[in-house]
Amino acid sequence: MKQVDKTYKKLIEDIGVTLQEKRENAAIAVNRELVAANWEIGRHIVEFEQHGKEKAEYGSSLLTNLSKDLKLAYGKGFGKSNLYLCRQFYLQYPIFQTVSGKLSWSHYAELLTVSDDLSRAFYEKQTIAENWGAREMKRQINASLFERLALSKDKEQVLALSEKGQLIEEASDIIKDPxxxxxxxxxxxxxxxxxxxxxxxxxxxxxxxxxxxxxxxxxxxxxxxxxxxxxxxxxxxxxxxxxxxxxxxxxxxxxxxxxxxxxxxxxxxxxxxxxxxxxxxxxxxxxxxxxxxxxxxxxxxxxxxxxxxxxxxxxxxxxxxxxxxxxxxxxxxx
Structure with missing residues (x-):
């Protein structure tokens, strides 16, 4: 009887592991599709602009009308701010192959708030390297991690920091001030x-x-x-x-x-x-x-x-x- 109980318990555990793994895989797949969809939405908006119809700056009538009509047609998720982020996403990453599958839409929505290209590139690479969640990445952006690391470096080192992220090779590489x-x-x-x-x-x-x-x-x-x-x-x-x-x-x-x-x-x-x-x-x-x-x-x-x-x-x-x-x-x- 005890052997049966152990076998049954093992069955429950195996099913649990399978469910957890598949749910995580499903969440990753959904995230990738969401990122791809938002990139495509941004592309559609920018291409519409390029045909001379209207500039979709934040607050423009295009985004206002688009948000209202998309909500009526497809439901929630088409707020004006989100549409603006989609547009910015496409403008910053016009080649979809440069978009990392390791980052969620929450990551990219936060990265798009960083106006400086060097700083944004650093946070993107560092997030991937250290597997930061969106909240952790936001905290590092707010705490000016890139700038604090850059202050102890020369021009070439600052550019390398942006291109490669933080490389730890010697003692001084782990020091922050403040x-x-x-x-x-x-x-x-x-x-x-x-x-x-x-x-x-x-x-x-x-x-x-x-x-x-x-x-x-x-x-x-x-x-x-x-x-x-x-x-x-x-x-x-x-x-x-x-x-x-x-x-x-x-x-x-x-x-x-x-x-x-x-x-x-x-x-x-x-x-x-x-x-x-x-x-x-x-x-x-x-x-x-x-x-x-x-x-x-x-x-x-x-x-x-x-x-x-x-x-x-x-x-x-x-x-x-x-x-x-x-x-x-x-x-x-x-």
Whole structure:
């Protein structure tokens, strides 16, 4: 009887796995058809315009009338804003073969809100590479990920970032400045203690990992090390799967001091000697602070063999227009 029960239970599980797999495949197929349909709708609208009938800018009578008549003929789903997005979709991707089957219409609807071609290309490639959902991609767009990464690069590197996405080959490739922690929901004016900030980040680990970027795996918080009978606690320890190294993070809710950099150097040297195993590369240290003095960081890290980076954090989304202007300066666009 028990054997029959196990066999029956296995039958239920097998049917469940099959249903789940087929439902996921069906959802992917429906999404592909939706993307294709919206591209075709956009093509029809643009071709109508090209015959000199009427310009379908947002707010035009063409889109207003088209929305009303399509709703009467085919039901919901033909709002004026959606028709405008379809038109923009075709204009941005006039060759359908360049449209990725890995992205949903929700992805493309969000990408079309990004006016800069370089920035949009980056988010498209990065979304595919990191398998972001539409919500995750929107968060990265709002947090100006492309601009924050671009600020530490020259013109050629910015263009490569747009064409290929973020390539992680060395320690500096994983660093952001600033890090954006708006997902914590903490008011900017609120005084936050370091342990409180650490706890909030761990409570929102999925969002924190998204902000850190591709390749980070969480290891521990308050990682205890002992040197000469003195105990030290590293706020957060991660392992980077691509760079094959530990990443140690120290959180500071005030301006970073030179002693903080010296302490991180101690942590990194300890990890090199005591924690690294065969195949591990040199560990990386990141001090994420409320504020920093560039010259202090430069002089305190100068000459150190350890890979130490100091970045600021913000509890609010950055001024996107300001960051865009800085990137344009790098590119030499007036």
């Amino acid at each position: 890090y954006i922690f708006e997902f914590l929901g903490l008011p900017e004016e609120q005084l936050v203690k370091e342990r409180q900030l650490e706890t909030k980040l761990i409570d929102n680990l999925q969002q924190f990992l998204l902000e850190l970027g591709k390749g980070f795996s969480f290891v521990a918080r308050q990682y205890k090390i002992t040197v000469d009978n003195q105990h030290f606690y590293i706020d957060l320890v991660f392992y980077h799967r691509i760079l094959k190294c530990f990443v140690l993070i120290d959180l500071k809710t005030q301006k970073v001091k030179h002693q903080d950099i010296g302490q991180m150097n101690l942590y990194l040297n300890y990890f090199k000697e005591e924690e690294n195993t065969e195949g591990d590369r040199e560990p990386i240290g990141i001090i994420i602070a409320k504020d920093k003095h560039e010259f202090l960081v430069k002089y305190a890290t100068g000459g150190l063999s350890s890979k130490i980076f100091v970045s600021k954090y913000q509890l609010y989304l950055p001024d996107q227009k300001q960051l865009e202007n800085k990137v344009k300066q790098i590119l030499g666009d007036d």
